[in-house]
């Protein structure tokens with residue numbers, strides 16, 4: 552099984568930390584070489600039974616200037632070409648304007664979207680529950696998966712779930 556997986560989310564939600572945990576050392580090498588205006592291959596995860604190519608999708612944030620509009624278009628095109636989208640949020644923050652902006656863009660994308668609630672190490676299980684309640688009807692998420700990219704909690708499970716969708 553193999554597939555392309557885009558990671559999106561507001562700055563500082565933990566996208567790079569996640570990539571570092573999943574791919575490790577290889578990212579730095581990949582991201583320097585594979586940088587294009589279109590998208591950025593962050594790394595390739597090769598397992599016995601699967602290969603996953605992770606793509607950073609810059610430009611999905613609210614544009615501040617006209618070049619920004621162009622970047623958003625490119626990002627939308629990228630999202631329509633991948634096999635799965637990881638929309639990452641910070642468990643320690645509530646639902647925000649930036650999230651709504653990204654979710655509005657995702658409405659046009661006919662690809663499976665997984666809501667990844669990161670930094671669960673920072674919150675109480677009750678808070679996680681109310682966060683899921685807050686987000687679950689905002690989009691038709693394929694699945695909602697809480698993780699800690701920093702500590703590694705549930706990351707292997709996330710990869711297993713992704714694999715099933717490839």
Ligand code: GDP
Pocket residue numbers: 560561562563564565566567568569669670671672673698699700701702
């Ligand atoms: P990005 O902008 O989405 O790429 O976010 P980064 O990966 O750079 O992470 C932003 C900050 O959040 C860094 O200080 C990370 O160490 C921290 N961080 C990322 N994931 C976690 C997590 O699961 N738990 C905690 N406590 N901190 C995290």
Ligand code: MG
Pocket residue numbers: 566567568
């Ligand atoms: Mg980053």
